[in-house]
Every structure is written in C-alpha cells, then in structure tokens.
Amino acid sequence: MSSGSSIFRRRMVAGAAALAAAVALSACGAKTDAGGSSDKAAKADTSGDTVKVGLLNSLSGTMAISEVTVRDSLKLAIDEINAKGGVLGKKIQPISEDGASDWPTFAEKASKLIREDRVVATFGCWTSASRKAVKPVFEKNKSLLFYPVQYEGLEESPYIFYTGATTNQQIVPALDYLKNQGKKSIYLVGSDYVFPRTANKIIKAYAKANGMKVLGEDYAPLGSTEFSTIANKVKASKADAVFNTLNGDSNVAFFKEYKSAGLTATSMPVVSVSIAEEEVKSIGSQYLAGQLTAWNYYQTTAGAANTEFVKAYKAKYGQGKPTSDPMEAAYTSVYLWKAMVEKAGSFDPEKVKAASDGITFDAPEGKVTVDGASQHIYKTARIGKIGTDGLIEQVWDSGKAIKPDPYLKGYDWASGLS
Amino acid sequence: MTDSRMPLLTRIPLVKGHSARARAGFAAAAVALFGLAPLALSDFRLGLLAKYLCTAMVAVGICLAWGRGGLLTLGQGVFFGLGGYAMAMHLKIADAGPGNLPDFMQLYGTATELPWWWQPFANPLFALAATVLLPMLVAALLGSFIFRRRVKGAYFAILSQALTAAFAIWLIGQQATTGGTNGLTDIQGFFGYDLNDPVNQRMVYFVIAAALLLLMALARQLIHSRYGELLVAVRDSEERVRFLGYDPANVKLVAYVVAAGMAGLAGALFVPAVGIISPAMIGIVPSIEFVIGAAVGGRASLVGAVLGAIGVAWAKTALSEEFPAAWTYFQGLLFIVALAFLPGGLASLVGMVRRRRAARASEEPSPALPVGEAA
Numbered sequence: 001m002s003s004g005s006s007i008f009r010r011r012m013v014a015g016a017a018a019l020a021a022a023v024a025l026s027a028c029g030a031k032t033d034a035g036g037s038s039d040k041a042a043k044a045d046t047s048g049d050t051v052k053v054g055l056l057n058s059l060s061g062t063m064a065i066s067e068v069t070v071r072d073s074l075k076l077a078i079d080e081i082n083a084k085g086g087v088l089g090k091k092i093q094p095i096s097e098d099g100a101s102d103w104p105t106f107a108e109k110a111s112k113l114i115r116e117d118r119v120v121a122t123f124g125c126w127t128s129a130s131r132k133a134v135k136p137v138f139e140k141n142k143s144l145l146f147y148p149v150q151y152e153g154l155e156e157s158p159y160i161f162y163t164g165a166t167t168n169q170q171i172v173p174a175l176d177y178l179k180n181q182g183k184k185s186i187y188l189v190g191s192d193y194v195f196p197r198t199a200n201k202i203i204k205a206y207a208k209a210n211g212m213k214v215l216g217e218d219y220a221p222l223g224s225t226e227f228s229t230i231a232n233k234v235k236a237s238k239a240d241a242v243f244n245t246l247n248g249d250s251n252v253a254f255f256k257e258y259k260s261a262g263l264t265a266t267s268m269p270v271v272s273v274s275i276a277e278e279e280v281k282s283i284g285s286q287y288l289a290g291q292l293t294a295w296n297y298y299q300t301t302a303g304a305a306n307t308e309f310v311k312a313y314k315a316k317y318g319q320g321k322p323t324s325d326p327m328e329a330a331y332t333s334v335y336l337w338k339a340m341v342e343k344a345g346s347f348d349p350e351k352v353k354a355a356s357d358g359i360t361f362d363a364p365e366g367k368v369t370v371d372g373a374s375q376h377i378y379k380t381a382r383i384g385k386i387g388t389d390g391l392i393e394q395v396w397d398s399g400k401a402i403k404p405d406p407y408l409k410g411y412d413w414a415s416g417l418s
Numbered sequence: 419m420t421d422s423r424m425p426l427l428t429r430i431p432l433v434k435g436h437s438a439r440a441r442a443g444f445a446a447a448a449v450a451l452f453g454l455a456p457l458a459l460s461d462f463r464l465g466l467l468a469k470y471l472c473t474a475m476v477a478v479g480i481c482l483a484w485g486r487g488g489l490l491t492l493g494q495g496v497f498f499g500l501g502g503y504a505m506a507m508h509l510k511i512a513d514a515g516p517g518n519l520p521d522f523m524q525l526y527g528t529a530t531e532l533p534w535w536w537q538p539f540a541n542p543l544f545a546l547a548a549t550v551l552l553p554m555l556v557a558a559l560l561g562s563f564i565f566r567r568r569v570k571g572a573y574f575a576i577l578s579q580a581l582t583a584a585f586a587i588w589l590i591g592q593q594a595t596t597g598g599t600n601g602l603t604d605i606q607g608f609f610g611y612d613l614n615d616p617v618n619q620r621m622v623y624f625v626i627a628a629a630l631l632l633l634m635a636l637a638r639q640l641i642h643s644r645y646g647e648l649l650v651a652v653r654d655s656e657e658r659v660r661f662l663g664y665d666p667a668n669v670k671l672v673a674y675v676v677a678a679g680m681a682g683l684a685g686a687l688f689v690p691a692v693g694i695i696s697p698a699m700i701g702i703v704p705s706i707e708f709v710i711g712a713a714v715g716g717r718a719s720l721v722g723a724v725l726g727a728i729g730v731a732w733a734k735t736a737l738s739e740e741f742p743a744a745w746t747y748f749q750g751l752l753f754i755v756a757l758a759f760l761p762g763g764l765a766s767l768v769g770m771v772r773r774r775r776a777a778r779a780s781e782e783p784s785p786a787l788p789v790g791e792a793a
Binding site: 060096097098100102103107108109115116127129135137192197198219222 | 460461462463465466469525526587590591593598599600601603604605606614692693694696698699735738739742743745746
C-alpha cells in the first residue's frame, strides 16, 4: 500500500516538474530589459453606437459615504451628455465597479474595466492609496483615468488626468490664509495614510519657512473613532489653529470629541481639507458651525454653471442632497474628457492626451483649463466657513485660477520635499 | 496500532480506495489548472484565478492548523504579509536598478540609501528564502511562547488578531520605508521577466498552480502520517496526549509553523500575480477572510478548504461585478448560511451523502466518522 502510493507520489512529482518545466520553457515572455514590449495594451472598444466608460468608486467600506456621491455625480454628467447626443455621435454607457475601500480590489476592478469591458476611459478613485494601486494598471494598459479628488501632489502619471486640486491649489493657499489671519502655531491631525502624511510634510516645510510653529502631529487609523486622547492633546497644546486631514467617518468622532473638550471655532479654529458639504451633513453642522474648510468649490459658489449643476443634481437625486468639491470635480472631469475627445476626433488615449492642453470648460467652480504638461487643471482656491445650515460660505478666494504645480517647483521652501 | 518509536512521518495505512481517489483527484486538479483553465479563461480571468489560488494556499495551512490541529489561526495575514513584503521588497529593489532607491522612498523618504533592513533583500536568493523562512521563524518564536504557556482557544485567536493589527499599523506608520497604506505597488518585473507581458503573467499563474498542488501533496502527506493522527488527537483531547507522553506544544507548533510557511509562500506569489502588496491584505479583515474561505469549504478537509477558499474569493469577484452596490450583503449572507447550517463546511455535505447512502445500503450502524468530519 504505502510503497504503491510512494511510487505514485514520485510519478506525480516528476509529472508536475516536467509540466512546469515545459510551461516555463514555452512561456518565456519579454524580459524587463527588452525595452518597450510590443504593444500589449488592451484596445478599447469603439466599434458600436455606444462607448463604455468605467466608473471606479468605493460603493462599500469606510470610503463609500464619500465615493458614492462622486459616482452619482459622474452619472449625472454622463446622462446630460447622452441627452445631448453623446460624444462623437456615440452614447456613453457607464460600467460601475466597486473598489470596496480596498486597494488591491481597486487594481482588480481597474483591470477588469480595461481588459474585459474595454472601456475608453475610467473615472473615479478617491484615496491616494487607491490611485497608487491602479496607476500601474492604467499605465500598463495605456488607458486613461480621470481622478477627481484633491490630493497630495508629487505625481504626474502619463495616463491620469487630475481634476481635483494639487497641494498648491488647496493646502498652500489655506496656509497662506492662516498666516494672514495671524495664526502663529498649528496642530496637525490626520488619518494614517499617504495623503495626510505627505500633506503634513509639506505643511511642516511651509511652517518652517514662514515662522509658524507646528505644536503636534497625530495620526489615527482610517475609520478610527477614538479621539479623546487626540482632542485632549490638541487642547493642551494651545495652538492657534488645527490643520485637519482626517478622512471619512473619523471626522464625526473627532469633531464630537473636539466639542466636548470645550474647544470651539473661535477659541481654536480647525481648517479641514477633506470635509465637504456631504460630510458636514453626516457629522452634524452643530459640531462644525464656524469651522473652516479649504476647497475649490462649494455648493454656494456663485455662477450660472453652478446654479444649473446644483439644480440638476437635486432634481436627479433629491432636494436634500448637497453638492461638494469632489463631486464637482468628477462632473467636470467627464465634460473635460468629452471636450478632449471631440478636439482629438478620436477616443484613442494618445490622441486624447495630445489634444488636452488648453481645453477649457465652464465648470460649476468657474472656468477651468487643462494644463497639458502636468495633466492637472487650473483651479481657484477657496476658503469657506461652515454655517449652521450645513452649507459652506466662501470667506476668501485666490482671485484667479492657480496654475497646477504638483511638485511645488515654484516654491523655494519646498525644494527638499521630493 | 503502531510502535511509538516509528518515525512520526510514517504513513499510516488508509481505508481502501482512499489513495486511488486522491490520485484521481490530483490528476483532475492538474488537468483543470494546467489544461482547462488557461484554455477557457481570458488573461484577465486567469490572473484573477492566480489570485484565488494564493488564498487557497493559505487555506491549505489553515486546514492543517485549524481543521486538524484546532488552532484558530485568525492571524494568517501576518505571515502572508511577511512573505509578500519580502518578495515585493526584492522586486522593488530590482525594479529601481542598482544604486537607485525604490520610487516611493524617493517620494516620501528622506534617506539617501536603502535602510539596513532592506539591504539583504537585494539578494534574490535571500529574498526567496525569506518569503517562506521568515514567516516560519516568526511563527516558531511566537508559537513556542504561546503553546508552552498553554494559551489556547479564544486567547490564541485574540493574540493572532492582535498581532495582525499591530503588524498592519506598524507598516502604515513607516511610510518612508514600507510605503505606508499604499503598500508596495507598481511592481514591473519578476526576476528579470516583464510582468506587463501577458505571457509572463501566464507563467506566474502556472508557478502558483504548481505551488498549490505541491502544498496540497505536502499537507496530505502530513495529515495521513502518524504526526497527522497525533495532531488530531491533540485537537480533540490535549490532556490525554500529554499523559501518553507526547508534548502537545511541539505537535501544535509544527502545524502552526508549517501553516505560516504556506501563508508566506502564498503572499510571495500573490505579489507578481497582483502587482501590489499593502497593509489592506494583512490586517484583521483579510485574516478573517482567509479563515472564512476554509470554513465555508470545510476546514478539516483539505479539498474542502481549498475549494472553499477559491469559491469564496470567486464569489467576491462575481457578486461585486454583478451587484456593485449590494454585494457585501450577499457575501455576508453566504457566510452565515454556510456556517449556521453546515458547520463542517460544504465538504461535510459529501460526507453526509456518503453516510446516508451507506446507511441505506446496509442496516449496519454507520462506521465511525472519518477524521475529516469530526470537527
């Protein structure tokens, strides 16, 4: 018995080894140093009357609260474009996938959209970690991603268009604002992931060059709701202001603790860079009234394009639904893609990229222009104050659209950052 | 039944027909994995299958440690992560080329040279060995501490969970040297082969499929050896085994360490298959998901655990593609149904059918449960 099965096992192993060797020999593909591997990119399907685009957002998990609104906003733009005849005479068919707030899942879904659905472009992602996870997928397949959220900069992928703010359009203006308000010391609170850590690195470099003191720096895991220690440390620091880069539902717990520690917007204002109208609604404006935010768009931003956008959004999704900066940037990104495709006369990513420089769109936030070199867009920075009604009123703006500078090359104090 | 001085790895005679079935099973699995799957699946789907097979490799270890040894290994993410990071660190160094720092270090770090604990991973042999030996070493240190102190049951599970949480939090905190939440991404090459090339991706799949079959053969050998019997004995009645003169701590330690090595290898192969390793694959939730796959399939049955892991991973993809907004509910429901109505997993269905048939065939009392269904 046992000798029989050991012979069997030996045969099994030999067979498996032979099989593996045969496979390995027949399957030697390109070496890394072989230079540009022949065009292995998945070809988008543009043959029919419709073209598919991918919508890649977290519809479950800790980021869902924010990302679902972006998905809704993307769908609104697509519906509007389809109602007016589509792009290059083709209707757009959105394929929605759930990134599940999990970065490897984002990579899997991006790959599925490009290679199985053969989409012409993809819109979405929120966290930097999800963008970093899908970046190689888009680059490998030479397919385009439109990323609609403010982020920490220091990136220019040839296959990503960044329609949210980079640091010199959001964080740097917010610091300028605090400085001009006479704030001499700040405390940094953030979620423990790449955006807050990188943003805080930039903030510390700015503070050092501008005579501001950073009195503390604390990180909480994404999704954490335990903030009593941090709130007490913030209180004890007696900083002039708090710079908050917390993301998602952690903000709810943080601001509740902040209030119960006896801190207020007048005693120690908090500038948040990830709290927009949607989050104000879920945190509760009673905890946030009077606090500051830094964005490029608010629901209250003046202009006919925004009035239209807010009206259309509420008509589609309900009167109680607010609009926010990432939603606006997502909505804008679809129109910018449309304009690029029409200028290029083709859905081909390379031609779309080549046509991108100088494309403009009368977005809800005002006129935006694509900077072809960095594939970011010119945006106006806006500081807002959260009102008791849950809306955010602008208290300051940069006056003109700021040229994107993802590597902060135009700032001397930032020279050591990258 | 056997002399206690016989080597522990001696195979014990099996029920007649068992071995022939296993032989047929292995052959069928090899045909399915090496022949049918590559023919039937697109490159993208085959890549996903490679990913599922990696979770199945972890499940092989879980079957051994939990199903057979009763160690609720809720912390396999640590070992998966150690293997994955060891592999990814080497591939990142190789991608950067000699003298250069990996891309994320240039972005987030301040150092101008590789941290000391990265340097050995520049050596491919060291990195390869580390993917398996590092998790085993950690498991051996941890296990000998835990089992000697007779920590078991829920306390062992909680310790495992705490460890995964701590490891994930540590990785996130060390952004400059570990990539933080992003993890190690954008891996381009695999020992000189360009991972962007679908042909090479296919090769990675074959390596993973072969590794899975190898681990299954190894686990089967262990399960059907005297050691395997001893492991089940420790699971079912640790005190009795102790009175018989064996040290249960050592018996458990071996299963724990072998399971850790398997998880490490799975993590290492996950990296070229998916192109990313991040704390999201290591923390508490993925660690529980590894266990759930094995539980749904049947933790005490090798085939059950493997098919369960593949099935649950596949269901996750399929459900999320079909119902992007609601799939998590379906997944939860699946687990609840499987665990509430089939505590022995889907594999116990097979046993149930077999027993019923046997009972109908003869009026004799049904034979003692095969070990696989005792859990």
